[in-house]
Amino acid sequence: MEYSKLAEFYKKIEETTSRIEMTNALVELFKSTPKELIDEVVYLSIGKIAPEYTGLDYNFSSKSAIKALSVVLGIDEHEIEKKVIETGDLGEAGYQLYQEKGIQPKEKLTVEEVYNTLRKIAETTGYGSTKKKLELFVSLISKASPLEVKYLLRTIIERLRLGIGDNTIMDALAIAFTGSKENRTYIERAYNLTSDLGYVAKILVEEGLEGVKKIKIQIGRPIRPMLAERLSIPEFILKKLGGKAGAEYKYDGERIQVHRKGDEFHLFSRRLENITHQFPDLIEFMKEAIPEECILELECVVIDPSSGAIQPFQMLMNRRVKYVTRFHIMMYPVAGFIFDIMYLNGQDLTLKPYPERRKTLEKEIKITDRINLATRKIVDNTNDLEAFFHEAIENGCEGLVCKSLAKDSIYQAGKRGFLWIKYKRDYTSHLADTLDLVVVGAFYGQGQRAGYFGSLLMACYDPETDQFKTVCKVGSGFTEDDFKKLDELLKPHQIEHKHPRVNAILSADIWYEPYLVLEITGAELTLSPVHTCAWDKIKLNRGLGLRFPRFTGRYRFDKKPEDATTEAEIIEMYKNQIQIKI
Ligand code: ATP
Numbered sequence: 001m002e003y004s005k006l007a008e009f010y011k012k013i014e015e016t017t018s019r020i021e022m023t024n025a026l027v028e029l030f031k032s033t034p035k036e037l038i039d040e041v042v043y044l045s046i047g048k049i050a051p052e053y054t055g056l057d058y059n060f061s062s063k064s065a066i067k068a069l070s071v072v073l074g075i076d077e078h079e080i081e082k083k084v085i086e087t088g089d090l091g092e093a094g095y096q097l098y099q100e101k102g103i104q105p106k107e108k109l110t111v112e113e114v115y116n117t118l119r120k121i122a123e124t125t126g127y128g129s130t131k132k133k134l135e136l137f138v139s140l141i142s143k144a145s146p147l148e149v150k151y152l153l154r155t156i157i158e159r160l161r162l163g164i165g166d167n168t169i170m171d172a173l174a175i176a177f178t179g180s181k182e183n184r185t186y187i188e189r190a191y192n193l194t195s196d197l198g199y200v201a202k203i204l205v206e207e208g209l210e211g212v213k214k215i216k217i218q219i220g221r222p223i224r225p226m227l228a229e230r231l232s233i234p235e236f237i238l239k240k241l242g243g244k245a246g247a248e249y250k251y252d253g254e255r256i257q258v259h260r261k262g263d264e265f266h267l268f269s270r271r272l273e274n275i276t277h278q279f280p281d282l283i284e285f286m287k288e289a290i291p292e293e294c295i296l297e298l299e300c301v302v303i304d305p306s307s308g309a310i311q312p313f314q315m316l317m318n319r320r321v322k323y324v325t326r327f328h329i330m331m332y333p334v335a336g337f338i339f340d341i342m343y344l345n346g347q348d349l350t351l352k353p354y355p356e357r358r359k360t361l362e363k364e365i366k367i368t369d370r371i372n373l374a375t376r377k378i379v380d381n382t383n384d385l386e387a388f389f390h391e392a393i394e395n396g397c398e399g400l401v402c403k404s405l406a407k408d409s410i411y412q413a414g415k416r417g418f419l420w421i422k423y424k425r426d427y428t429s430h431l432a433d434t435l436d437l438v439v440v441g442a443f444y445g446q447g448q449r450a451g452y453f454g455s456l457l458m459a460c461y462d463p464e465t466d467q468f469k470t471v472c473k474v475g476s477g478f479t480e481d482d483f484k485k486l487d488e489l490l491k492p493h494q495i496e497h498k499h500p501r502v503n504a505i506l507s508a509d510i511w512y513e514p515y516l517v518l519e520i521t522g523a524e525l526t527l528s529p530v531h532t533c534a535w536d537k538i539k540l541n542r543g544l545g546l547r548f549p550r551f552t553g554r555y556r557f558d559k560k561p562e563d564a565t566t567e568a569e570i571i572e573m574y575k576n577q578i579q580i581k582i
Pocket of ligand 1: 227228229248252254255299339374422
């Protein structure tokens with residue numbers, strides 16, 4: 001398969017402003033892909049070579065990419081840098097320079113060659129790797145056309161900026177290989193159990209839908225996490241859960257999915273990155289505490305080892321480093337509170353009800369100083385629920401996660417639902433909770449911030465339509481350092497027009513690919529004629545907007561845009577807010 005096909009596909013996606021066209025372009029691409037290449041094409045369609053959890057990154061700087069261009073074009077690096085500044089984008093600069101030089105390669109680049117070389121680049125590490133990576137990339141772009149070089153450059157520096165989400169890929173796979181979007185549910189279940197769309201696509205193409213239905217949990221492949229809905233009134237929580245709930249402390253730390261087979265451990269973050277190297281101490285503690293073959297979930301927090309007291313969340317952020325040393329381990333000692341188990345000795349437990357999974361944990365986990373179970377209480381009245389909530393807060397937690405005890409309380413991989421309800425009241429406003437919103441655009445500021453953005457257009461996520469819908473324009477809560485940091489974080493994701501998955505009425509001065517999630521608080525949710533969240537769902541020609549929004553200072557790097565607060569959650573919060581006021 002020729003790489004030019006992929007390059008044309010990227011171009012089409014970049015130009016479109018419609019999500020349907022985006023899906024259609026993917027369907028066309030997948031249909032024209034030879035069977036044996038489908039996994040590679042799925043990864044490459046979003047600029048990757050493997051699922052995120054493998055941690056395989058190119059680790060290739062823009063500087064190296066400029067050097068590679070200078071080798072192939074035989075021109076000075078400064079000249080290329082000038083072009084990058086002029087066009088504002090390395091890919092575009094490469095495209096224009098190739099055109100100016102009239103470069104048209106004799107050989108055709110194939111997808112196989114691109115994939116294999118990119119993979120080699122990612123796998124090359126250690127001493128001398130920068131040079132080796134450079135040589136490999138030079139070999140690739142010396143065979144590229146102007147359009148191909150544009151996307152190879154963007155791919156290698158991880159700035160493809162197409163914003164294709166998992167849901168769009170799953171829709172396209174279902175349409176391309178089963179003829180109907182309806183079958184996406186099977187693809188989605190398999191994906192939720194393995195987190196690898198390339199793998200699922202390969203099974204789909206080779207073994208059909210029946211093969212996909214048989215896909216099972218595997219040690220080493222993360223399960224997509226089950227997520228909680230939120231409610232802020234104890235009566236409603238108990239009512240929703242049938243009058244009785246398993247209330248657990250909601251620890252404010254980092255969610256970790258642990259996979260163990262003997263001495264082999266894999267740790268995955270909330271967004272399923274491989275973070276095994278970050279917690280060698282936790283792994284040691286787990287060796288004596290958890291079963292030899294299992295997959296479970298815990299919340300990791302920093303503690304004071306002498307008292308066992310939980311330390312604030314910010315302390316844990318000090319462990320987010322590339323190389324964890326003895327210093328980090330001594331200064332920020334961690335403990336794990338296990339709250340679920342999904343797999344034990346070859347058996348999938350995800351379809352077992354929560355009370356049974358909890359019983360399994362109680363039987364299988366050996367409690368130690370550093371590994372414990374999430375503190376839990378069965379509650380059936382609001383007084384007990386409130387009292388337990390305050391106890392959790394006093395013990396350094398954020399609140400409670402109230403869990404269904406019903407027969408159907410399975411582990412819903414990859415789903416946010418009411419089987420788990422989080423209760424973490426924010427007393428400072430009518431809002432039940434903060435919102436995690438995605439930056440989709442920006443507006444220029446005034447005064448000191450003239451010429452730079454002064455406020456950001458923020459959106460929630462609607463999984464039904466796979467769209468980002470706006471909720472507020474936020475300009476407060478940012479420090480000068482935040483503005484600087486945001487500028488650096490957002491610039492690489494700037495795009496020419498509104499992203500096809502963004503649904504907005506307001507016209508921003510700058511548009512971004514949905515990428516960055518920020519925690520936002522505000523006074524209350526109100527009906528709005530300019531925000532598209534919940535449009536027509538509560539009142540005709542009105543959406544929901546957040547009044548007096550403020551950035552809390554918390555960057556949610558642990559969340560992908562699709563993990564942002566959903567439209568349904570905001571509608572629920574709006575309804576609760578009305579009831580609180582009454
Ligand atoms: P948040 O921003 O509140 O952490 P989230 O989107 O990461 O939300 P939710 O499913 O909405 O995740 O809330 C549950 C989160 O609370 C889990 O992701 C987990 O990190 C954390 N947590 C802490 N204690 C528990 C517990 N006992 N059971 C389940 N989750 C817990």
